[in-house]
Each structure stands twice: as structure tokens, then as C-alpha cells.
Amino acid sequence: MTMDNGVIGKSIKRVDAFDKVTGRAKYTDDLCDKSAYIARVLHSTVANGKVLSVDTSEAEKIPGVVKVVTCFDVPKIYFPTAGHPWSTEEAHQDVADRLLLTDRVRFYGDDVAAVIAENEVAAAQALRVIHVEYEEYPFVLDAQKAMEEGAPQLHEDFPNNVLKHTSIRNGNYEEAIKEPGLIKVEGWYDTPTVQHCHIENFICYAQEEDGKIKITSSTQIPHIVRRVVGQALGIPWGKVRVIKPYIGGGFGNKQDVLYEPLCAYLSTQVGGRLVKMDMTREETFVCNRVRHAIRSHIISYVRPDGTFVARKLECFSNQGAYASHGHSIAAKGMGAFPQLYPCPNVEADSYTVFTNRPVAGAMRGYGIPQAMFAVESHTDEVAKAIGMTPLAFRQKNLMPKGFTDGFSKNVMYEDSFNQCMDKARAYTDYDRKVKEYEDQTGEVRKGIGLAAFWYNTAVWPISLETSSCRIVLNQDGSVQVQVGETEIGQGADTAFSQMAADTLGIPVERVHVVSSQDTDITPFGTGAYASRQTYTAGFSIHQTALLLKERILSYAHELTRMPVSIMDLTAGKIIRKTDGMVLLTLEELATEALYSLSHSEHLTAESTYQIKSNAYSLGCTIAEVEVDIPACKVKLTDIINVHDCGRLINPALAQAQVHGGMSMGIGYGMSEYLQFDEKTGRTLNDNLLDYKLSTCMDHPHLEGEFVENYEPTSVYGTKALGEPPVCSVAPAIRNAILQATGVGVNELPLNPHHLFKAFSEAGLV
């Protein structure tokens, strides 16, 4: 464990609290000069087809319209959009299937043309009078149907619309299932297309400056945006500069490069002038990214004593029209399957399939919420089939202490699952209620449900994990900390401040995180995703803080003549460890170092840390419901998430993360899904009125608790927390309904529509 200066583990106030509460914090739109041209995109009104012509003549006549650019004008450079680190090996690079604008439209909402105008009104008017002639093709919205022979084909290079298919084969499934006396449990589990619904819609602006294209964007991944804009425009990556201000949420949608390349390109088409693209909510729903709808098929063979003998999984992940993050989300979900419940004989197959839906990309949980809904729903069915309680079955089968994954080298160092479940049981009085709710009758019944989850931290060894940090000492002994990892509302800057303060040995008030990234000057880091930041940036902050501390103590040696080995920096003071004497303050040292006539030095430090480890984050949800069977309505009456995410840097912020994730999980479980018109492929509920986003009015008290097992691979003992809270909520609610009614509802969301279907089939209504 690292030396502790008492800053870690404290619920200090967010470093950006004051600015955000007072409205002083600047977001992209606040920063954009009011003289900016406004760009708007004309979206396809067919779900699959080809643009034959675009008539812009009327649009160009509208006063204030500066230029109209169509799919026939843009360069034919295909680029990827995934917020993944670049791979220098071509085989591992993301699929490059996007153009700035396209004449081969693949979903209702694809990008056909763009208008640049002096103001919003002219731009909107122009969009209305651009006439597009399409050749329409048949379209397909369902992943399994898209794989069928004769289905409409989206991309030439991907026959049967399969972007990728990967498999796991452990043991011998076919042999194993021959064992006599096994109980077979089978189920299909459906999760819907949902959207992130961050408060701030995607927005960016671009202009030419200093011989570069400079883009300010509401993104989670500025350094990746830089690279992709370079690729998309066919210019050297160093000619692109990306600035990321505060952003109003991202949840993975902004872990894709969205309209930054188009915006940059449009600026180049008007002499480098400032061009702003500010997405509407409707465009954010349809033309950004959505969560993959994944349909899973699970078969388990289990002995009557509750031992798994053989299991099979098939997943069909609905990618929508373009590759975005490719197969990685489905693959991550499938990866959880053999680990969460170890079983000697496993067959798993995962397919990522193009359809004519909006493009699916990263979203909080990255495939795990879908996988957990399938796996944890199925687990309750298995327990039920062999007559074990869901708890006892999990206690017997969940990944045990000591489990080691051969690929990631992750080790389950503690008995985390049982510790988490014990806390959740205690809070909910689970054991008593499980019994109490057995064998209910009547129209309104209560139920309590449990689900566990498993989550990897960061992306190693799938992909690169690297983080760089620079720390700059000021005259007053305060410091600036710069990292490529981004504050996206989650409180990263506050955690980083606590880390830097702790390792340097200065009060946390003396740490100023440079919140905004600027790819020209910010040390390289890939950004906010994969719940990686406290883990990965932790390493580089720690290493760089130690480097700076070493330089500070070395300078202190010049001033005090004391050996470095007997000095330390603590609470902003250089002390002599042998007697605790304060030799000088850091402020005195910093001032002297800058202005010394004998040895002037601006004390700073910068370093890169490449992370070659990973860690399991684990936990569970227990949810309690009241089901009104005739009304097919569920009321969530109580819920708790318990997490082992290692040591907490800031308990209050950790709680806030859990609350946000639980809320998102409740929406995922109970109300949210995008619906599509089967006749046109159009998204029907692309607004916050019709899309039933979960709000605080839909929640009971959200209880978040923690098991703080210090993660030994982590420099601050921490591991993933950003995404995990969303993962086990929906299956816990589903399992509570199962307990209440005896009916397993296997299609999300658990709304009256789906409950009616399931209850009808079960003869309950």
C-alpha cells in the first residue's frame, strides 16, 4: 500500500462543485464564439438505400445560407469512429466504414448532406428545402433476421451482415451433457436498444488556426478524436488540435467520434471559419450511438446438487448500421459468461450483426448489463429448476476466492461476492423476506430478487492501457495536474486531486487539476471509458507525483544540506524525518527554486505509465418489488447495490456514481427502449417525452454500499466503479418479479407491455 497522507478515502467536496453549481463552469456552447456559422445535417428518410440526387438549389437561395455540402462532395476516405486506442497492427484496427456524408444510406437518420449558415433559422429552413431522391432498398431491423439468407445486405465486406463472430470452447460440451440425471434449463433473453440520454447533447465547433484544424468538442476522448479527425480528413494527426471543456455527461456515447470530423471538414470548406454543430435531442437519440440490443440464448446442464456440468451461450448483438466499437461489446459480454460461474464445459458464440437501426456503440457497462440480464435471469431459472434458493445457488457457483483468469491474469483476491451479498442481505432483511414472499396469492404480490455482476477494469490485455501525467509546481507550493483522462461529470478531477495530494504530501486544496484537455499540450491519455480512469491515471499520477517529490527533495537538499533520505514532504512542508522538524515550507522552496540566482529551476515532472494489469470489480443488487398482476405493473419498493471496487478514493463521489448507475439500471430494467417503425425503420420515440427515461420520481431510496477490499494490483487500491452500478439492477428486478409471480419475464424493459405478454403466456392474466 502507498504511503497515506490522509487525503484518500475522504469525502472532500468536488473540486468543480462551486463552478458547476454557480453556472461558472464552461461547456462547449459557452465557449463557442457567437460569430460561429451554424452547421446542420440532413438525415436520410429511408432506412436503406442509395442517394440518387440531392437538389440544393432552393436551399442555397435562402438568405444566410453560406454553403451546402452533399454526400457527393466529400472525400471518399473511410474512417473508424470507435473510442479505442489506435493499434499499429492493421488486424486490430477498428472497422473503417464511415464517410463524412454518404450516398449509401443504411439507417433512417444517416447523414446525407450538411448546411452551413449564418444562423440557426437559415440552417433549419435550408434543411427543409433540400430535395433528395433515393433508390430504396428493403431493410432489416432484427439481428437474427439480418443473418438469414436473402436478408438485405448492409456492407459488402460482411456477408450475412455478420461484423464478427467469436467463440469460446472449454471442455467438451457435447460429451458432458450425456451425463445421466442432468437437469437442462434453457432460455432466451432480450435486451432493448436504449440511449445514453446525457443532459448535454453532443456539440462541437471547429476552425482553422495556427495551420491546424482546432476542434472543441463535448467528448470523453479528446486524444482519440484528434487521431480520427486526422484519418477522416486525410491530414497528419499533429495538424489536428482537440479541446475538451467540461461536458454534460457522456455515458459512452461520447466515447465515439461523432460529428467532429464533419464539423472540421465543413470549416475547411468555408475558409477555416468557425463552424458549430449543436445536435438536437432527436439527433442525439438517432444519429449518435445507442446501446446494443442483444438477444442471448443460454442452455445449462446442472446436477441436482447445483453443480454446473455444461453450458452453452449464443449472443446476437444488434450493431445497427455501422461498426463503431465493432465486436468488442458483444465479446466483453460473452467473456463474462465462463468466468462468473465457472463450469468445465462451455460453448459460447457471439455474433455482432449489422442491421438498419441507429448505430450501436459504447454505453455504460459495455455489454455487461446485457450479459448480466441474460446470465442472472437464467441463474434464477436454474436455481428454481433444481429447487435451490437463488442465494444458495450463487453461493455455491459464483467465481470463488482465488479464481484466476488465464487471459487477463485477473485474480479474485477476496471472497468479494459473498461479502457483497451479505451486506445486501443484511440491508434488505433478505433471508426473512425470501421466505415471507413464498407462495403468495392475490392480485398484488411482493418479491425480492438478487443478481450479481462481474466487471473488468480498463481494457488490458485486449488493448493498450497507457496514461501520462504532468505536474507543475507553482510559487505558492500549489500544483497543476494534467492528464489525458477526462472529467465527464463523474468526479474524476476530484479523485485525481486526492491522489496527487496524497502522494506529493500536500493539502488537497493546493492541487489544481487542469480539467480541460488540449491535445496540443495535455499528456497523452485515451480518455474516459472502461471504468479505467482511477485505476490507470492513478498509476501515472502516482509515478509523476513521486518524480516531482524527488525533485523537490533534491532541491531541498541544496537549501538545507540535509540528505534526501531523511527528508519527506508532508502537509506541504519539508520535514526532517529523524526528528519531525519542519525545515521549510514547500511554498518557500518553490519560490526559491524559481527565482534563485544560483540555481533557478521550474520544478515540474511528467511521465507515462503503461498499465499491464487489470482487476475484477464485483458486486450485486437486491431489489424488492410489488407487482400488480392485473395491471401488469411493477413498483420498485427497495433496492441496494453493493460493490467491491477496491479502496474508495472519495466515498461521497463513489456513492454518487452508484446512485447514477442504479438509476440508469432502473430505467433499463423498467421503462426505457427505443422503438422503430417496422414500415419505415424510423425511430419512433426519439425524444425525452416519449422515451421513458428513469427519473428520481421512479426510484425508491437508492442504497449504495461498499466492500472495500484493497486491490493489490492498483497503486491506490482502487478499481472499476464508473460502469458496474448499472450492471445487475435489471436482472435483480426481473428476479424479484419472478419470486413474486413465478413468471420470468425475459424481455427488457419490464414494462406493462412485456409483463402482459409474459403473464398471459403463463396464464396469470
Add this chain to the structure above:
Amino acid sequence: MTMDNGVIGKSIKRVDAFDKVTGRAKYTDDLCDKSAYIARVLHSTVANGKVLSVDTSEAEKIPGVVKVVTCFDVPKIYFPTAGHPWSTEEAHQDVADRLLLTDRVRFYGDDVAAVIAENEVAAAQALRVIHVEYEEYPFVLDAQKAMEEGAPQLHEDFPNNVLKHTSIRNGNYEEAIKEPGLIKVEGWYDTPTVQHCHIENFICYAQEEDGKIKITSSTQIPHIVRRVVGQALGIPWGKVRVIKPYIGGGFGNKQDVLYEPLCAYLSTQVGGRLVKMDMTREETFVCNRVRHAIRSHIISYVRPDGTFVARKLECFSNQGAYASHGHSIAAKGMGAFPQLYPCPNVEADSYTVFTNRPVAGAMRGYGIPQAMFAVESHTDEVAKAIGMTPLAFRQKNLMPKGFTDGFSKNVMYEDSFNQCMDKARAYTDYDRKVKEYEDQTGEVRKGIGLAAFWYNTAVWPISLETSSCRIVLNQDGSVQVQVGETEIGQGADTAFSQMAADTLGIPVERVHVVSSQDTDITPFGTGAYASRQTYTAGFSIHQTALLLKERILSYAHELTRMPVSIMDLTAGKIIRKTDGMVLLTLEELATEALYSLSHSEHLTAESTYQIKSNAYSLGCTIAEVEVDIPACKVKLTDIINVHDCGRLINPALAQAQVHGGMSMGIGYGMSEYLQFDEKTGRTLNDNLLDYKLSTCMDHPHLEGEFVENYEPTSVYGTKALGEPPVCSVAPAIRNAILQATGVGVNELPLNPHHLFKAFSEAGLV
């Protein structure tokens, strides 16, 4: 000499040329959000006195006025304003005599109150209805009168208004002048108060953000502004963040902290809201800084053969109302005296004296234009008195090759003066014309005049010289360079780019200088002054580029297995020196280094170089005039400046510097001076209509030539060029008039008013 990659010495296009010509370059006002409150200052209408009361009641009633702050509201924290590096020794710190607003007004234009309003109109209206009651004191505008017994006293701590008096005593003046046969030459030389007249008036804006006060300012010295704002507001310096965009000239005026502290303070008085202060031209003339009017008295005793025996100098420098740069300008001027013409017996005394004029501060040349006017005018008088030509007398007496200054350790390594004068003579056909113009009669006469100058580079050992640099490698093999030294229109960024490219071994197009400084992240450097930047930043750029190159080659070793010692980086490629083979491009290396799965590293370098040397910059002007004696008008018909400023980084930019300096020198010599109302102390010609700024309409062709003696103490062989071009222009014109008319005009500017006075006294008119 450093390894040369062929980038130094080339007249590449300015790196900011395109952005500046197209209007794309952003200056302070371009960057300020339009929602900013507007602050305006109410200035004193008495030249000396005390504010008894300020009635703001009417002003506060004006719609749009947000707040009025008076001299009775501000904290009583005295702060300095000089753009000098901080000294940790109290005795060497600048005089702290300023308050944000003051009730003890010391010049007509002092700062009494400030209005914050929603718009310019309301602010201007408010200023007009604030009623101030003064107790008026007598005032004094002349430095020598201010030293007299009974003169009005400006500052309690400085009796007789003498801010400082320093002396030089070499040999024994009183004994030496007893030598028989010596010729005594005595003169008084007067230089006026002039202003910098940069195109962009001073402007800044401030707001609270991230727990700091953030100031964007048109300044030459962002890191110093940060410190002084901290001092003025009584807050830790790390709580201040200063950003410097492109600026429209400074010439030393912006080497003072001007209204940044007040602007920052005003923001704190309106809840941290954005407050902008945009100075008018009138305020820029009166309420910023001006050049010191210095009156010099020189006595020389010389043998008939032209040998100096003993010399005496007295300088009276008019400081105006506040200390600003203190005595350093007068001291620098006096310092030139014993060096330019070495003489065994010297007495020199320099007085910096407070008066009730606008505050004098730094201005291009920093005391040397005044000193050169006195010394070089006097030199021609001495030559005339003993019947030598001005050229022959200088050839005999100017600082010779091998001269070493004991204090600065500067060495005159080459015969630079003669080399410069030879070039100027050749261009002007000087030797022939000197003879031709002897003994003219008639109303219009021609003359040719010569003056030399001496200039130190940077401020060591008077004060700290330190420069830090950071260089960041991009994926495409391009780099960003960050230094604290500032682009102020002079082309520094272009020179820095050439240096970095040359030392790194990459094409100059691949160097992106981060032009804007941000004290939170920019490596420490004190800014643009003392013609220091190519010299001092040169050291840190060179050192940091070598450091980065070392890291690049070390990474190249990992990729190529070749020893570092036989590799080099040149033209953006890693080559094997033994056979010249290209092993890989820097782009390939940079991309691999960032994204390597085995060793990922963001290659950057940062270091501080403390400069403990200095160098002589030298040169001369030859000017040719036509004097219309009855009209007392001078027409400048030809002029050449020749400079030894070491190796030229960019000859075209060096030329531009020389042209700008010559223009400023012509204005100083012929037309510019601020005039004051003797009854009120008010500045009379505080605008560009009445103040006769020199323009291209007043110039003949400006010839700038160079003697490129590689400066051996300098890492790129360069030394001061920014200020020197202005130093010898005025005395050369004055000496040309002397040759034409036989009359030495010893008061600048050489306008009809002063010529009439001198010609009348000489009986010419």
C-alpha cells in the same frame, strides 16, 4: 557552434503570417465573451492632491451600472508593477507604491474610482457623473525642479523626490582634469517623454474560475503578471492564472503590470463575473507607461590628439508619479557611459526622480536611446572641438575588440564597431559626403551624421535570467514547443520554431509553437523584454530539444537495436550515421511509441536553463538630412542602421525588427513628445492626431544591414536585436544637422520648435 540542420539563418515565412493576415489570429478582445461586464476607470483631474470624497450616488442610478468602487473601498495593499523577475531578497525587490485605486493622487490621470457596468455606454455615463472633491497640492513636472528644496513631495519615503541615486567613480576625475592642455567640452542633453503607441491599446479581462482568478491580458509578461496580481490582491500566486493571447505590440509598455490587478479585483467584487477593461488611446498615453525624459549633463576633458582623459556625467531621469521599473532604466543608461568610450577617470551620477507626470516605465531601448542621444551628440561636439572627424574620433575611442566588462563579464570578441561603421559608410558613401557637405552656405543645407550604440542582451547579472521549455512529440512526428517567452509581434515564435527544428533535426513546418502562454501550464519564463528572448529562450529550447532527441534516439534503439551513438535525427528521419541509411521516420517512431503494447510512452521533454552570461549587441546609424534653415525643418533623406546582433535566426524578421526600430527612432528624433499643461499638469496631446507618431510617410528608405559575428556565449550564436535598432537613430540625425548647419540641437525631438530655438541662439535665423 551547434550542429546545423540548415533551418537557422533562413528567412522562412512567419509562423503566424497566415493567421495574422487573414484576421484569424485571436487577440484579447476577440477572445472575451460578449457577456462581459465593462469596467472603466475614473482618473484624477488634479496633478497632485488628496481625494476628500467621491459621490457615486448619481452614477449608481444609471441603468446598467452594476457597481462603483472607489479609492476608499480597495484594500490598502501596496504592490509593485515592474516587469522584473521577483527577487527573494527584499533589498532587490521593486518599489511597491501602487494601490488598486488611490485617494492620494500624484498625476493628472491617476486612478480614483472604477465603474462596472453592463455595457460601454452605461460605464461612460457613470464616469461623467461621479463627483470627486479634491484637496489640491502644488505639483512639479521637471525632474531637477522636483529635487529642489521646497518642491512638492510625492512619496514620504523618498525625500527630495529622489527614488534612487547611483554613482560610478573610476580613477580620479578631479586630479585628472588638472593636466595642462586639455580641451573641455560640456553639454546638456534633453530627451522627452514619449509613448510606445502600440497598435493594440492595453486590454484585459478577468473572471473567477476553478477557485482561481483567471486573467487574459495583452501583456508581454504573463508569469510576472501572475505574481503581481497575487501580491496586489493578497492571495497565493498559484490562485492566479494569466493567459496571454496574440498581442498588438508592447514595446515595453506591456512589460509593466498595468490594470490586471484592478480588473481581477473588480471581478471579485461582482461575484467572480467576467469583467473587461479596454483602455482608450487617451488612457494608454497617460495612464499606462511612458518613456523616461532624461536630462544629461556631460563634461569631457580630452587631449588635442583625441584621447579622453576625464569625463563626468549627470543624469536626471523623470520617473513620473510612481516607481514602476524604478532606477533600473537610468542605471542602464549610465552603465553605457564608461563602456562605450573607455576613459580612465570617470564620475557619473544618475538620479531617478519622482514628478507629477504620467508614470515612466520600460520602453524599447530601456534608457539607452536617451543615453545614446546624450553621449553620441556630445561625442560629435568633442570631435568638432578638437578638429577630428566624428568617424576618426570614434575609431580612436570606441570600445575596442577585446574589451571586457568586469561586472557583466561581457567581452567584445570582434572589431564590431568598425565593421558596422564600414558597412554604413559604404552604403551612404559617407567619406565623400562628409567632405562634400563641409562649409555649405545657403538656406537649405545637407548633412550626414553618425552615431553608435551599445546594448546588453538580457539582464544577467543585474537580475535573474531563467527560461524553461517543454516540447511534446505528436504521432506524426511534429512537435509543440512551449516557452514562457512571448510572441509580441516581433516574430519570436518563428525564431523559436527554427531553433527547435534545427536542434531536433526536423523540418520547421513540423514545429508548432504554442503561442499563447497560460501560467497554469506554460513553463516558467519571465517574458519579452531586455531583447532577451532569442538569447535566453534559445538556451532552454536547445537543451530541451536535445533532451527530447535523446529520448527519441533511445526509443529508436529499442525499435532498431542500433546503438544510440551511431544514430541521428535529421530531416525528420532516424538515420544510421555510419552509412546514412534511413532506419525509420520520426512519424513511425512517434506512433509506435504512443501505441506500443510493449513500451508505450508519450515522448516529451521539459527543462529549465538558467542563463549566467550576457553579450554585447552593437551597431551604428548613419543619417543624411536636408535642413531648411529659415523654416527650421529637417528632411531625412537617407538612413542606415548596421547591427552586430550575432547570427541571424531569420534575416527577413531581423530586417523587420530593424525597420520598426528605425521608424521608432525617427519619431523619437524628429517629431514625438508628450506635452504637459504647466497650469494643470494635464497631458495635452494624448491622442494619435496631436501626438506626431512617425509613419512611413515620414521615412526615406530604411536600410538595415548586419555584421554577423557569431556570439560565442550564445547557443545559437545570437544576441540582442529587439531594442537596439532604436538606439542610435536620433543622435545620428542630430549629428547630421550639426554637420549641415554647425548647430548642435540638444533637445529632442528635432522639430521646428526646438530647431528655431537653437538656430536663434546660434544666430542662424
